[in-house]
Amino acid sequence: MLDKTFDPAAVEPRLYQLWEREGAFAANPASAARPFTIMIPPPNVTGSLHIGHALTMSVQDTLIRWRRMQGRDALWQPGTDHAGIATQMVVERLLATQGLDRREMGREAFLKHVWEWKAQSGGSITRQLRRLGASLDWPRERFTMDEGLSKAVIQVFVTLHREGLLYRDRRLVNWDPVFQTAISDLEVESREVKGSLWHLRYPVEGEPGRFLVVATTRPETMLGDTAVAVHPEDDRYKDLVGRHVILPLVGRRIPVVADPYSDPEKGTGAVKITPAHDFNDFEVGRRHNLAMPSVLDADAKVILAEIAAGLSADGGDPDFVRALEGVDRFEARKRIVARLQELELVEKIEPHTHAVPHGDRSGVPIEPRLTMQWYVDAKTLAQPAIRAVETGQTVFVPRQWENTFFAWMRDIQPWCVSRQLWWGHQIPAWYAPDGEVFVAHSEAEAAEAARRKFGREVTLVRDPDVLDTWFSSALWPFSTLGWPEKTPELAKYYPGDVLVTGFDIIFFWVARMMMMGLHFMQDVPFRTVYIHGLVRDEKGQKMSKSKGNVMDPLELIDAFGADAMRFTIASLCGPGRDVKLGRKRVEDNRAFVTKIWNAARFLEMNGISAPQGFDPSKVETPLARWILDGANRAIAECTAALEAYRFDEYAAAGYRFVWGSYCDWFIEFAKPVLNGPDGAEKTEVKGVAGHVFGTILRLLHPVMPYVTEELWHLFGFGPEGSLIRTAWPEAVPVPEAEAARVELDWVVSLVSEVRGARSEMNVPPSVTVPLLLQGASAATLARADAWSEAIRRLARATEVRMLGGPPPKGVAQVVVGETTVMLPLADVIDLAAERARLAKARGAAETDAKKIAAKLANPDFVARAKEEVVEENRERLAAAEAEIARLDAALARIAG
RNA sequence: GGGCGCUUAGCUCAGCGGUAGAGCGCCUGUCUUACACACAGGAUGUCGCAGGUUCGAUCCCUGCAGCGCCCACCA
Numbered sequence: 028m029l030d031k032t033f034d035p036a037a038v039e040p041r042l043y044q045l046w047e048r049e050g051a052f053a054a055n056p057a058s059a060a061r062p063f064t065i066m067i068p069p070p071n072v073t074g075s076l077h078i079g080h081a082l083t084m085s086v087q088d089t090l091i092r093w094r095r096m097q098g099r100d101a102l103w104q105p106g107t108d109h110a111g112i113a114t115q116m117v118v119e120r121l122l123a124t125q126g127l128d129r130r131e132m133g134r135e136a137f138l139k140h141v142w143e144w145k146a147q148s149g150g151s152i153t154r155q156l157r158r159l160g161a162s163l164d165w166p167r168e169r170f171t172m173d174e175g176l177s178k179a180v181i182q183v184f185v186t187l188h189r190e191g192l193l194y195r196d197r198r199l200v201n202w203d204p205v206f207q208t209a210i211s212d213l214e215v216e217s218r219e220v221k222g223s224l225w226h227l228r229y230p231v232e233g234e235p236g237r238f239l240v241v242a243t244t245r246p247e248t249m250l251g252d253t254a255v256a257v258h259p260e261d262d263r264y265k266d267l268v269g270r271h272v273i274l275p276l277v278g279r280r281i282p283v284v285a286d287p288y289s290d291p292e293k294g295t296g297a298v299k300i301t302p303a304h305d306f307n308d309f310e311v312g313r314r315h316n317l318a319m320p321s322v323l324d325a326d327a328k329v330i331l332a333e334i335a336a337g338l339s340a341d342g343g344d345p346d347f348v349r350a351l352e353g354v355d356r357f358e359a360r361k362r363i364v365a366r367l368q369e370l371e372l373v374e375k376i377e378p379h380t381h382a383v384p385h386g387d388r389s390g391v392p393i394e395p396r397l398t399m400q401w402y403v404d405a406k407t408l409a410q411p412a413i414r415a416v417e418t419g420q421t422v423f424v425p426r427q428w429e430n431t432f433f434a435w436m437r438d439i440q441p442w443c444v445s446r447q448l449w450w451g452h453q454i455p456a457w458y459a460p461d462g463e464v465f466v467a468h469s470e471a472e473a474a475e476a477a478r479r480k481f482g483r484e485v486t487l488v489r490d491p492d493v494l495d496t497w498f499s500s501a502l503w504p505f506s507t508l509g510w511p512e513k514t515p516e517l518a519k520y521y522p523g524d525v526l527v528t529g530f531d532i533i534f535f536w537v538a539r540m541m542m543m544g545l546h547f548m549q550d551v552p553f554r555t556v557y558i559h560g561l562v563r564d565e566k567g568q569k570m571s572k573s574k575g576n577v578m579d580p581l582e583l584i585d586a587f588g589a590d591a592m593r594f595t596i597a598s599l600c601g602p603g604r605d606v607k608l609g610r611k612r613v614e615d616n617r618a619f620v621t622k623i624w625n626a627a628r629f630l631e632m633n634g635i636s637a638p639q640g641f642d643p644s645k646v647e648t649p650l651a652r653w654i655l656d657g658a659n660r661a662i663a664e665c666t667a668a669l670e671a672y673r674f675d676e677y678a679a680a681g682y683r684f685v686w687g688s689y690c691d692w693f694i695e696f697a698k699p700v701l702n703g704p705d706g707a708e709k710t711e712v713k714g715v716a717g718h719v720f721g722t723i724l725r726l727l728h729p730v731m732p733y734v735t736e737e738l739w740h741l742f743g744f745g746p747e748g749s750l751i752r753t754a755w756p757e758a759v760p761v762p763e764a765e766a767a768r769v770e771l772d773w774v775v776s777l778v779s780e781v782r783g784a785r786s787e788m789n790v791p792p793s794v795t796v797p798l799l800l801q802g803a804s805a806a807t808l809a810r811a812d813a814w815s816e817a818i819r820r821l822a823r824a825t826e827v828r829m830l831g832g833p834p835p836k837g838v839a840q841v842v843v844g845e846t847t848v849m850l851p852l853a854d855v856i857d858l859a860a861e862r863a864r865l866a867k868a869r870g871a872a873e874t875d876a877k878k879i880a881a882k883l884a885n886p887d888f889v890a891r892a893k894e895e896v897v898e899e900n901r902e903r904l905a906a907a908e909a910e911i912a913r914l915d916a917a918l919a920r921i922a923g
Numbered sequence: 924g925g926g927c928g929c930u931u932a933g934c935u936c937a938g939c940g941g942u943a944g945a946g947c948g949c950c951u952g953u954c955u956u957a958c959a960c961a962c963a964g965g966a967u968g969u970c971g972c973a974g975g976u977u978c979g980a981u982c983c984c985u986g987c988a989g990c991g992c993c994c995a996c997c998a
Contacts, residue, residue, distance in 0.1 A: 032960080217996075224998070242998045294998035305997075383997055392997080430927070431993070438994090530993085561992095598946085599935080603928070605991090607935065615947065618960035629957035675937070679945070694957075779964095786964040792953060821963095823955090875942070882941090887978035896941055896979095903942070 029631055029741065033624040035588030038737050043157055046736075051751045052162040054102035056515040063099035064523035065091055066504050066553070067163065068536070069171065071110035072145055073117045076155035078562045078570060079529065081580035082606055085593045085730075086559060086674060087527045088161045092729040093669050094524075095162070096755035102520050104507050105163035107152060109145075109172040111496040112206055112388055115450040118144050134449050134491075141450050155581060160589050160732045162751070169507045171499040172452065179506035180452045180499050181468055183547065188466040192404040192546075193444075195464065199309045200443050202396035204327035205389035208447035209400050211495060212440060213534055215393055217382040224379035225364060226295060228372045229255060229272040230342065232280060239264070239272050239283065240374050242294025244381060245304070246367070247360040249274065250334060250348065251322035252281055254300040256311055259285040261296050275372050276363065277334060278343020284315045303397040319397055325447075327356045327394045344370075356394070401445040401454060401492070405542065409436045412541035421541065421551045424672050425603045428530060428558045435534050442539075444495045451493030459485045501539035504552035523553040530558050557672050560605035583613050590731035591617035597730045598678035619682060620734050623723070626690050627738050630720060633701045633713070637721060637744040641714040643759045648708055649813075650700070651715035652767035654693045657684060658722045659758040665726050666755070674730075681727050689719060692775060699816035717742070722756045773807070773844065774814045780841040781822040781848060787864055788839055788856045795823050796850050799830040799838075802913070803846040840865065840917040847913050862921055869914040876907035 046052060054062070065087050070080060087103065095101035118141045119129055129137040156163065169176060187193035200209040225246045228238035241255055252274050257264035267283045274281050288311050289298050302312025302319040312319050320333035329351045338345040347366055351359050367373050384393045413436050415421050416429055423429045445454060457465045457473040463480065465487065467473035477485045499506070508517040522544070528537065537556055544552030563569055564576040583592045595616045599606045630636070643655050661684035668676035700712045721744050728735040728750050739750035781798065798818070800811060808829060811818065815827045830849060837853025839861050879900050882888050889897055
């Protein structure tokens with residue numbers, strides 16, 4: 028006997044182990060089956076499973092299980108990402124608690140710590156993925172820094188370099204002063220900051236008492252100013268162009284240049300130019316051949332080396348400036364402003380709110396810094412990727428995300444890929460003492476190249492920098508399959524079928540996989556990109572620790588089971604929508620899991636299990652035909668929904684069929700048969716009950732793997748194998764399905780109408796009365812007779828028969844099709860209430876009829892609307908009018 | 924500043940050219956031998972606003988408003 032309720036905590040680990048033991052998740056490159064590939068977006072090794080993972084992984088698992096059941100050779104490729112900055116940060120913090128500092132211990136020792144840490148806690152995310160039920164092909168698990176993937180990274184780096192698509196350049200980068208590394212544009216986020224706009228007076232050379240006033244939000248960078256720019260058309264400053272001003276404090280002469288970058292509307296229209304600390308100024312500096320002295324170091328502290336020579340007491344204050352050496356940028360700002368105020372060189376200070384770029388991980392303002400870095404020529408690599416989406420080789424779902432993709436790709440900037448970190452793929456570049464660079468697969472290869480170049484042995488030093496984490500992630504779709512080796516996996520599983528991810532990493536990851544995949548594999552990395560929303564709380568707010576609204580998927584699984592959580596996620600996963608997840612919803616959906624469980628208990632109680640030799644195409648009872656027809660439709664709906672990535676519709680279709688058809692009606696209709704005598708009918712009903720239950724388990728397995736697999740085994744389905752490897756259901760031809768549908772639909776409406784009338788009349792369930800049919804056709808009478816037992820049970824009737832003679836006094840009446848059904852309830856009901864009820868029904872029918880009649884009275888409608896629409900309206904009008912007539916008759920009977 | 928999306932029942936959302944739907948919540952009954960994580964019944968909407976196209980608009984077009992997001996922006 029099945030337990031009273033399903034116990035996920037006991038069942039889930041057992042089944043997961045069973046699947047793993049059976050090798051149920053394994054792809055088979057040797058099989059002839061058509062592949063279906065999903066590459067997991069590799070979670071950070073530092074990570075633990077959060078609700079966003081639960082969403083994306085549930086979706087992927089649903090897809091992979093479904094396709095696997097369809098007979099595809101499904102590969103869901105697992106793995107994790109080394110996550111450069113994030114991991115280094117975590118380990119550094121850990122070491123700090125032990126009083127250790129990476130700089131003191133050195134690179135090698137630090138990396139040893141990171142690897143140790145990874146060995147200890149790196150597996151937690153993969154253990155947590157198992158709890159979700161994720162059917163990943165674990166033996167194929169990869170790590171972005173394992174040997175094979177590192178080889179791929181070097182191969183790509185060297186190749187791109189040889190092709191001129193990867194190069195070193197000295198230009199401004201986004202510098203994160205906390206992590207002391209360059210970061211890419213994507214790792215920078217704008218934050219609104221309330222600051223000030225300082226208007227500074229720069230004395231005009233040779234014209235004592237005249238000042239050129241510049242407005243700035245960053246007075247501390249003035250030390251590095253090498254010009255002031257004004258707009259060529261700006262009459263206010265025309266006479267100053269070509270002349271010089273004296274940079275206060277520093278005492279350096281700097282030119283006034285005319286440059287269209289200067290906006291007369293902004294600030295004072297004159298803008299100080301600090302080429303080494305501002306992206307726009309850098310461009311201006313290039314155009315005017317300006318010097319580009321850096322005045323802030325890697326810590327964002329003042330450094331004077333590059334301007335020391337220009338310090339002058341004539342118009343400057345060298346002692347003050349020298350004292351700034353090593354001072355933090357914000358402290359320097361305060362001091363410089365204070366000093367300029369003393370010198371009466373501050374015209375005014377306005378409050379000013381503006382967007383300031385911050386490091387997305389460090390949270391501090393980034394500092395544009397002039398450094399030598401490695402860049403990928405993204406512009407060139409982007410072109411084939413853009414074309415691939417334009418031509419539909421890769422399709423985004425929902426489609427609108429293609430616009431986002433195009434917008435970014437068409438304006439893509441060089442990708443800075445070097446990072447001044449230790450944890451990551453060290454750049455395969457070696458420098459000779461003269462600075463000559465040798466990019467090679469190995470030190471030996473670099474040394475060989477150097478020997479050829481110099482004609483002798485030279486000492487090479489490897490570039491200490493590592494690559495952006497996304498550089499290796501970009502290769503994920505092929506590096507995990509063994510590239511650059513020509514493996515059977517690579518041949519079979521590339522390109523992948525679908526990539527599932529959130530819109531937040533379209534740029535970071537999707538775009539870059541497209542670029543690298545097309546360049547190195549000459550084909551897109553995936554045919555479809557399914558973009559889902561973000562998980563938010565039930566009020567639609569982003570989940571965050573500070574708001575305290577974070578939901579822990581593992582806690583939800585503990586509380587309600589993985590199936591309930593997965594089903595909830597699927598049901599909320601509509602197109603282009605964020606997923607607003609509340610704890611209550613998961614709890615509600617646990618009821619659905621329980622509903623399935625209880626249906627199973629009912630079957631068990633009636634001795635129903637997996638039917639042997641049951642042939643759905645040969646059933647004879649209308650009940651069997653009807654439920655099989657319903658199952659066919661559910662199969663079609665679920666399949667279509669999954670094909671369209673409509674997880675919400677898939678969940679809804681499954682729910683509707685199980686709860687609304689199988690449980691609410693089929694089981695109820697089956698009860699009289701099951702309680703009745705043994706025979707052909709009973710055998711068939713038991714058979715179809717078991718058969719359709721099996722269909723339900725198969726249909727729901729992709730989203731609710733555990734409860735379905737458990738019941739599959741308990742009911743003896745598929746003795747040869749687990750549900751996970753069972754075929755996805757397909758529609759079977761059902762004989763005379765239409766007739767069965769008409770018949771059962773009639774019974775359902777009869778029962779519903781009678782229940783409605785009884786309920787509205789407040790007839791207690793304990794009161795049972797005969798149902799007297801008036802005006803029933805022969806077919807209806809036959810149905811009433813055939814289904815009398817079910818009708819009696821469901822509509823609380825003593826009998827169902829033709830009204831013989833005049834109607835009794837005090838009846839409640841309902842109209843079902845051509846028949847008026849009378850319930851003799853003289854003692855129980857209030858006649859006035861019954862009259863009101865009938866009048867209301869008549870009113871509804873009349874409103875309906877009037878609307879349709881008006882439409883049909885419009886000659887334009889009849890002339891221009893489609894023929895079948897007109898015809899349909901005529902039929903509806905006739906039906907409404909007939910119903911009004913019957914209700915009128917019913918009212919007349921009561922009046923009399 | 925540029926772009927995208929959303930606005931439908933109290934809540935969360937489907938629908939997107941021809942009778943406004945679901946789940947939850949609410950109200951009324953019921954422990955009816957699978958299930959109270961349940962059963963039965965009921966109420967609830969000028970489908971954001973204003974125009975237009977159409978025989979017909981929640982659905983298509985235009986404008987407006989509100990909300991959300993992405994990109995750009997340190998004068």
